[in-house]
Amino acid sequence: MDNAMEMPDDWEAQLIDYTVGVMEPAEAAAFEVSLEECRKHVQAARHYGEIFGLLGTVVSQAEPPDGHKSRLMSRISTTPQLPSSLTMMSPGESQTPASKQIPLVSTASSRPTPTTVNDGVATLPQQRARISDLGEYRARRSSNGILVGWLAIAAAFVLLVGLWGWSANSDKQKAQDQLAALLGTPNIPAGYKVISLTAQKDYPTTNALVLYNPDKNNAVFVAGGLQQLPADKVYELWLLKPDGQGNPDKGGTFTADQTGSVTHATTGPQTIAQYAGFAVTIEPAPGVDLATGPAVALGKFSTP
Amino acid sequence: MLDLSPIADDQLVTRIANGDASALEQLYDRYVRQCFGLALRMLGDSALSEEVVQEVFLKVWTKPGSYSRQKGKFVSWLLSLIHHRCIDELRRRSRTEVALDDPESGSVLDTAPDPELEPGEQVWVMEQQRVVREALAQIPQNQRQVLELAYYRGLSHSEIAARLGQPLGTVKTRIRLGMQTLRQLLEPYGLLAD
Numbered sequence: 001m002d003n004a005m006e007m008p009d010d011w012e013a014q015l016i017d018y019t020v021g022v023m024e025p026a027e028a029a030a031f032e033v034s035l036e037e038c039r040k041h042v043q044a045a046r047h048y049g050e051i052f053g054l055l056g057t058v059v060s061q062a063e064p065p066d067g068h069k070s071r072l073m074s075r076i077s078t079t080p081q082l083p084s085s086l087t088m089m090s091p092g093e094s095q096t097p098a099s100k101q102i103p104l105v106s107t108a109s110s111r112p113t114p115t116t117v118n119d120g121v122a123t124l125p126q127q128r129a130r131i132s133d134l135g136e137y138r139a140r141r142s143s144n145g146i147l148v149g150w151l152a153i154a155a156a157f158v159l160l161v162g163l164w165g166w167s168a169n170s171d172k173q174k175a176q177d178q179l180a181a182l183l184g185t186p187n188i189p190a191g192y193k194v195i196s197l198t199a200q201k202d203y204p205t206t207n208a209l210v211l212y213n214p215d216k217n218n219a220v221f222v223a224g225g226l227q228q229l230p231a232d233k234v235y236e237l238w239l240l241k242p243d244g245q246g247n248p249d250k251g252g253t254f255t256a257d258q259t260g261s262v263t264h265a266t267t268g269p270q271t272i273a274q275y276a277g278f279a280v281t282i283e284p285a286p287g288v289d290l291a292t293g294p295a296v297a298l299g300k301f302s303t304p
Numbered sequence: 305m306l307d308l309s310p311i312a313d314d315q316l317v318t319r320i321a322n323g324d325a326s327a328l329e330q331l332y333d334r335y336v337r338q339c340f341g342l343a344l345r346m347l348g349d350s351a352l353s354e355e356v357v358q359e360v361f362l363k364v365w366t367k368p369g370s371y372s373r374q375k376g377k378f379v380s381w382l383l384s385l386i387h388h389r390c391i392d393e394l395r396r397r398s399r400t401e402v403a404l405d406d407p408e409s410g411s412v413l414d415t416a417p418d419p420e421l422e423p424g425e426q427v428w429v430m431e432q433q434r435v436v437r438e439a440l441a442q443i444p445q446n447q448r449q450v451l452e453l454a455y456y457r458g459l460s461h462s463e464i465a466a467r468l469g470q471p472l473g474t475v476k477t478r479i480r481l482g483m484q485t486l487r488q489l490l491e492p493y494g495l496l497a498d
Contacts, residue, residue, distance in 0.1 A: 016480045046376045047496040053380025055455050058412045059345040061337035191494045
């Protein structure tokens, strides 16, 4: 016997053989019939199927070569769905936008959008006054030139300021989009929660949150919009304790990548439910035991 | 608590059943790296892995009704399709004769978890991967070994027994006990569908 655990009963042993795929076909077919008969067994079957599928998540992910997606979508656009798979939508389902659907038969091209029609009336530009005094003209043109020069400089300044602002907003928007994508992550099971961390005054571009299970010791910190730090500094994550219960526990150090993003996993000495929240500070590399540096982001669990 | 499931997988499958190719595209973006990584691990051939992944997603498109919530989480079902397709390929091409000391046949726990996952949907993948790896690490090594040979190499009971020089009954017992232990370890995390 490999361990002290009780051997699974015969039915469960057959279920495992069936799930792992080592059962003979005829035996498997007969077993499938028995699967329908017992809800508890059905749940067990579902669980073992899930476990078997989850084994596939352990291997390292890999990016398929360029063009893989476009080839697939191209095949899909020319592959009809089987008739039995076309079902009525469930009540409450929103209509799929027509633009998103791949029709099984070609549809007529869309009507051209109507164009504005000019009234056809052309107005001739006003004739300029003839130049009678060339010297005056040259003086006027010179002052106009200087004015034009200053206007160009001012326009360039405004453009640069606008570009800088747009760039900063783009970075912040990108960070927000990344975190929105995290918040949009489906299928995270019940029990897991997310807390947003508030950017502190001097680090307004920071967007950060923590994914955690209150009953477990581990958490995942995700952030965007972080500043690049000099080589002698690091970001450090802290697990905050309730007031009066002592100094925060260390949650590890990290640096942001070139886009200002980071994903950092940590495991605390106790379950996350026993903490009051999270904070991130900037500390001397390779990190410190007590936070002394400026706070970058802070989030506290709301009290019931 | 924030709403973490705005567009669940089964909702996207429903949209696919109604001809929404963009829903399939979303599922592709969500899971292609896991699918391709698994296929590559099992087949060791990039071109073949590409084709397997294409075929599976094409099947999701042509027969979305073949998935239902009763079958568990969509990602588990999807990876099972990848797995079964790879097993078919391995058996067809007789690639099961991989030396035990081949790096690709080593334990999956010997490979580092994905280090460079980006924020976004990959964060949950990181956490899920960590949980499953931890659970695998907790089962006895001899149980883990036979499970990995069954899963990643598609070997039958008798093939595993022959490969490891162990009695057939021992192999069967270790697979069963290993799976039972994994179930007990993973259930508290809510990773197994109700």
